[in-house]
Amino acid sequence: MKKLLLIAILFVVPLFAQAKIDMEVPYIPYKIKMGKGSDVVQANCLMCHSFGYILNQGHQSHEFWHKKIKKMITVFKAPISEKDAKVINNYLFKYYGNGKMN
Numbered sequence: 001m002k003k004l005l006l007i008a009i010l011f012v013v014p015l016f017a018q019a020k021i022d023m024e025v026p027y028i029p030y031k032i033k034m035g036k037g038s039d040v041v042q043a044n045c046l047m048c049h050s051f052g053y054i055l056n057q058g059h060q061s062h063e064f065w066h067k068k069i070k071k072m073i074t075v076f077k078a079p080i081s082e083k084d085a086k087v088i089n090n091y092l093f094k095y096y097g098n099g100k101m102n
C-alpha cells in the first residue's frame with residue numbers, strides 16, 4: 001500500500017511542478033487582406049482566435065474553406081449566420097483560394 005502511495009505521489013508531483021511554470025502566450029495581431037467581405041470575416045472569425053489560423057492553411061479550395069467554416073459552426077458553436085458564412089466563404093476563396101472549387 002505504501003509503495004502504491006509513493007508511486008501515486010511520484011506521478012502527481014511533476015504535474016504540479018509543470019503548472020508552476022510562468023508562461024505567457026503573446027498575442028500576435030495577424031492581418032488579413034482587405035476586400036469585399038473582410039469586414040464580415042473580422043466580425044465573425046476574430047472572437048475566438050486570431051487570423052493566424054486562417055493564414056496558416058495556405059491557399060485552399062472553395063470546398064476546403066466551406067468545410068472549415070462549417071466546422072467552426074458545428075464543432076465550436078460559432079454563431080455565424082448562413083448569409084455571413086457565404087460571404088466569408090467567397091472572401092476566403094478569393095483571397096486565400098487556389099482557384100479550385102473542390
Ligand code: HEC
Pocket residue numbers: 041044045046047048049053054057068069071072076077078079080088
Ligand atoms: C466559437 C469560436 C470560434 C469562432 C467564432 C471561429 N473559430 Fe476557428 N477555431 C476555433 C477553435 C476552438 C479552433 C481550434 C483551435 C485549436 O485546435 O487549437 C479553431 C481553428 C480554426 C482553424 C484551424 C484549422 C482547424 O481545422 O482547426 C481555422 C482555419 C479556423 N479556425 C478558421 C475560422 C474561420 C474562417 C472563422 C470565421 C468564419 C472561425 N475560425 C471562427 C474556434 C472558433
